[in-house]
Amino acid sequence: MRAAVVSEFGGPEAVEIAEVEVPQPRARQVRIRVAAATLNPVDAGVRSGVFGGAGTRLGLGWDVAGTVDAVGVASAWNVGDEVVALHYGVAKPLGTHAEYVVVDADAVAKAPATVDAVHAATVPLNALTAAQALDLLGLRPGQSLLVTGAAGAVGGFAVQLAARAGISVTGLARAGDEELVRSLGASGFVTEGVPAGFDAVLDAAVLGERALAWVRDGGAYAGVIPQAAPQAVRGVRTGAVEVGADGARLAELVRLVEEGALTLRVAETVPLQDAVKAHARLAEGGLRGRVVLVP
Structure with missing residues (x-):
């Protein structure tokens, strides 16, 4: 073959x-x-x-x-x-x-x-990465999340999954991507001048310490490159997802696709x-x- x-x-x-x-x-x-x-x-x-x-x-x-x-x-x-x-x-x-x-x-x-x-x-890879990164953050409905790279594959899935879970999502992406990111469920959108104070950041764009600065004291940061999370500061819990194969979780994501809740x-x-x-x-x-x- x-x-x-x-x-x-x-x-x-x-x-x-x-x-x-x-x-x-x-x-x-x-x-x-x-x-x-x-x-x-x-x-x-x-x-x-x-x-x-x-x-x-x-x-x-x-x-x-x-x-x-x-x-x-x-x-x-x-x-x-x-x-x-x-x-x-x-x-x-x-x-x-x-x-x-x-x-x-x-x-x-x-x-x-x-x-x-x-x-x-x-x-499989991108949706599981997004879902498992959100697991690391452990956010509750009503809390605020900034997704960097929100127009990308992982970021886009993260926006949809988080918004579906009742989390207030702001997407960071290029200006031309605002319509797309909002269509995925983001209630806020930024291209620069990002305000600090988010309960968590899911850093799909791999901005590292720059993205960490946008998390409130005691909040959470999740990266998407294993073992590459920035050092914790101000009580912020930091980590990075190492995606794992999980057929049961993948089946849940497939059901969301069939419901029209995930955009491919x-x-x-x-x-x-x-x-x-x-x-x-x-x-x-x-x-x-x-x-x-x-x-």
Whole structure:
């Protein structure tokens, strides 16, 4: 089968489409025939060597939507099930940017019935990251939250999930994104001159200490890069989410998609064989939605 991998770190041109063996599921695993797989900034990080792994071949891709085509023993899934899943890991030999992928059965959820596979593939990594970051913050209804990067994939999901939970959300993004961010449920919007005093900040734009300054004394800060939260000051509780595969939580998010409570945004769809072009487009920036690869 074909798979996108990197053997040497570098820019988009470092991505290779290699012929590799079709992976086989072990106990409590399933194999998914990939219909669509999202390209995320973490893939660019793997490609460029941010996470290490020099001297080995690394697979790319965390999100997948597709069809179960083989199951290991003790799996509750059946061949033919339409599913989505998060394939966690920055140093795995094969990722979801491939024709087939094997994932743990408990990382899988039924695919949303209301959208196609391309849109479904945008859910696992970004929506789980947003949900788990909100868990870290532990806000109650009526409290105030600033989401930086509110027009991005993680930020957009965070705005919707927080607003649905009764939290007063302000989005920080570019001026041209105000209509989008407010449509996601933000009651406030800022581009600069951010006031201090929020109960919490979810820092999807990775502003670090700058964003920490907008949290009230004793509030909370959640970042989206593991182990990269700024040092706590003024009694502010700081942390950063390390997203985890969670099929049950993913199923809850899928239900929200089916209810129309989560907006799925696809910027472009690119064939797997053109993965280099997809990485180049991601590097250009300015996307309002994800680039999705299709085998």
